[in-house]
Amino acid sequence: MIAFIWSVIILTLIATIMISLYGISRRPNLVKKLIALTIFGDTANLLVVLLGYRLIYPVAPPILPSLSKEALQTFVKTAVDPLPQALVITAVVIGMAVNVLIAFAIVQIHRLYGTVDTRELSKKLIQVEGGEQ
Amino acid sequence: MIEIHLLMLLITVLIGLIFSYLAIIEKDLLKAIGYSAIQAIAYAIAFYILMAPDIVLAYIAIAVGIYSALLVFVVSKTGRYEVV
């Protein structure tokens, strides 16, 4: 039972990644691409944290409950892996900053070319290049 | 007992899957942002079930608040509808 639910969870996350990849590659609108990109990043983060989880009961967050050696014994037996969490925390915040950069680039593209649709954008870019030659 | 945790996790992850699908196929971008926010809330609960309270604190503020606001700004500056 546990193995079944566990594999359903992992496959669901992989399916979410697939759907977001479809969004990144096939949708024409740049804003929609950005939304798909964040879904992709979030799902990848969740998958990384999921790999640090332990399938035991009880399970505890990686914070020492009290400062004694006895507590440490049970703590090491129950706590989840802290390393993926530490990596994901920075990934969440830095990912947000990078998304801000992408969003600003999209707004600037809209100002310069008047569209955020990739098909029209490629046409306009060809026009600009042709004009210069 | 661990099954209950896993079942709750499964439900949140499925909600995440369904709403990210809806967010990606939706043509009205403001609605897509709403769906994406719901997906973010589901993932925040998933992080909590996975015993990562640190990430929950950062993720809630960023993915539900700041990120949606950023996208609303971008949509208001570019255009509301996606033409497929």
Added chain:
Amino acid sequence: MRGVISTAILAFITYIIFTGSAKPYDLFTGLIVAVGVGILVGKFLVREDSKALNPLRWIWAVIYFLKYMLIIEVKTHLDVMKRVITGKYNAGIVRVPINVKTDYAKTLVANSITNTPGTVVVDLDDKYLYVNWIDVTTEDPEACRREISEEFEKFAEKIFE
């Protein structure tokens, strides 16, 4: 330095409640943060220090909170439940004059009206509230005021004016 002390108290209480412990470290950092928040935003929150620090107003606020939660909410909930079961309603938007002057008092009245089931404030300007009411018995503004907001205004005046 207007409003620093009262805002600092608000920030300090929030800080301690959110932290959930009161060790010397929490109290010390809480104090620094509270004073910082008070200096930063105090002048926007409070217009008169003497009013914000008056304990009589705080007592009125507690009395109002208890009465609102225990009596007024229960009464209106029962009323709306009855309407849901019997299906008798006559909804519409009425104009209700508002007599309190300060921002906080207006906010309290508007929020109190919205929080009780059956009435929702749709919009407000300087003199009137526009209320969506489940049972429009009268359209005369003064009569509406008596029905909907008189009690809230009485308390709002005592707390904020």
Added chain:
Amino acid sequence: MKKLIPITIIILIIFGLAYVMSGKIEPQENVRALGKFYLENSYFGDYSAKSPEVVTAILWDYRGVDTLFETSVFFLAIIGSLTLFRLNKKQEKEAKERIEKVEELTLVIKTVTKVIVAMILAVSASIALHGHLTPGGGFQGGSALAVAPLLIIAAYSKYALEKQGLDKTRALILRSIGLIGIALIALLPLTKGGFIMQNQPIFPWLGGSLIFYNFFEYLAVGAGFTAVFLLLAIPEKVFKKILGVGE
């Protein structure tokens, strides 16, 4: 409803595949060796970071240099966004004047926002300053702090924020203070024979340098996002005029 047909098929395929897969995978019950090392050593042990919060210990001690460079990536990403929207002095002054009356929200929202902002400031400071004991830290507190100016921009306008002195330049100065603070706290132990970018007991009465790292990271993240949102809230008309495109 037609939209939901593909997703139903996907979910059914997932359940089918999981049924096939479930016999073959082992549920993972143990932590990896590296994770076990961190769990055992974060407070007790020979390689102690003196923090009961293992995640913070990893962030600012075991993998401290990593976090320092992540923070510089954050710095560069914000710099990149500001460069895309770059304005000279005259244009910046122009952007600060409101060209038309902005529609503000109703009185109720404004009043509640004022109180909420004061509370958010207190809560985010609490998250940041308790990062070495309980869940929280600089990144989390900073992202909570960034919600406060965002609320003010939404309820009032960007001009209200700038009139009270928090403009883009000030936010950038605050963010630089945060980054310089992190660098100083990282370098300071070297003068006393300590190690760079670790939790060193240079301030023994507050439990080491973790709290300072957290505080400066809090300032850097919060102010960085604030600067971005101040730029993003400039109406599009102003930019179109400056760039000379459209309309």
